[in-house]
Amino acid sequence: MYALGVESTAHTFAGSIAADDGRVLSDVREVYRTKAGGIHPRNASRHHYDKAPSVIMRTIQESGMGGSEIDVVAFSRGPGLGPCLRVGATTARALSLSLNKPLVGVNHAVAHLEFARKASGAEDPVFLYVSGGNTQVISEVTGRYVVFGETEDIALGNLLDSFARSAGMGFPGGPAIMELAKGGRKMVRLPYSVKGMNVSFSGTLTTLESLLHEEPVEDLAYSVQETCFSMLLEASERAMAYLGKGEFVIAGGVGANERLRQMASVMCEERGARFLDYPVEFYADNAVMIAWTGLCSFRTGERLSVEDSQAMVRWRADEVKLPRRVSA
């Protein structure tokens, strides 16, 4: 059984065809970038409109299959930026109607977690879901993802991108900061704000911006990583202790940061838990996870009619009843 997945929640427009035996037949991505300044939803959606036709063409061509062999069209229905989500939704509807295949809507956050679980081989982990728009500590309780901790204001990726923008770098800022941090030596004091399993980053951004012309940018990059990653791991470890769970998995684009994953593995080792990693290219937004999760929902019997397929900008992961997992 095959699904064609479409992803368009934020900066990435992507297509993928995946099979229920775990094979990935194609994985095509186009990322909206800027030389300076952040992500503008309207500009990002224009980028998606421009790229959509070629991404879908390549997704089908690279798979070596014909469009008629696909069983279901899955798309990332939310949460995300409205203008961007609507490009993916429109594309998926068009595919569903023209190929005459059923449609399913996938929660973007749930797709990250479900795919991370499958790719890492974890059974019942505590997840740290951290990306440009999300920072949450999540774990499954009786068939549903429950958010145990989250940011009280901005997401960590948002903080990194905003800091990069203030320092004159383009979007996305996370990779640039990771490189700069390697040249940092001095620990600059930044707010360390952990409240149980919740964290807060808005004060950190204010402090960073006020220090921008006083401290070397390498030291600031180093310090923001050390401080904020520590906050995230403390909150995650508290959830592991609270829930008595011994597996830890990271999902979302910030997980591509080597230092974060290295710190995570030390944290787990010290408490006798397991940090379960997976290929780094699957931390960032992609359509493989959408195709995969869409397949699972489809096999559970889920269908979405074109009339009811509007994007859901604020669809939380904890509002989703989880699909039965397909063993692959």
Add this chain to the structure above:
Amino acid sequence: MRSSFPEGFQPERLLYSGAESEIWLGTWMNRRAVLKQRLPKGYRNEELDGELRRSRTLREALSLHECKAAGVRAPYVYHVSPKTSSILMSHIDGKTLTESLREREREWLRPAGESVGKLHAEGLSHGDLTPSNLLIRGGDIVLVDFGLSERTNDVEKFAEDLNVMMGALRSLIGEGWESYWEEFESGYLGVSSPVCRDAVERLKLVRARGRYRRRSERRPR
């Protein structure tokens, strides 16, 4: 087990391995005692790690002492060591509010709310107000784990405490958690301090902040 023990403390068993500390049960000067030791975190920058462990240990010891002035029960501090970031304190023999809630008991929520209300009215925030940090001993509520506490007049901090408690009730109880929260809140507001009334108001704003809020929790206009 990476803890080192202060002189005179005979460890018996590890009670809990938390996110930042190990908690050991044992005896000290012929009393039942608990040792809370904040261990170095290998993942954390050494400078940051040392500073966090030291300041939290001192803050916790101080808050354990200060909350008694508010009429809130908490363990007695026997010994504090900033060097090993450890606190030796009296042992509280009781079950946690989490355990009581798992059995769907509601009767402790009101007194729990009252204890938290008294704490806030005295100008202390807890910082990690999950039901696991409220113990039930006999007929009393005893608060523990003050490592993230703060002395403050900022109503925001109190609202954050309430936010953590509300989130914990939501995930612990699931459907129907609202009535559990109402019990807690009525005990909290029963303290009849303006601080508590303000904190409950501010909680609405705290919950309206952040990303992807539920529809019912958008920022009030």
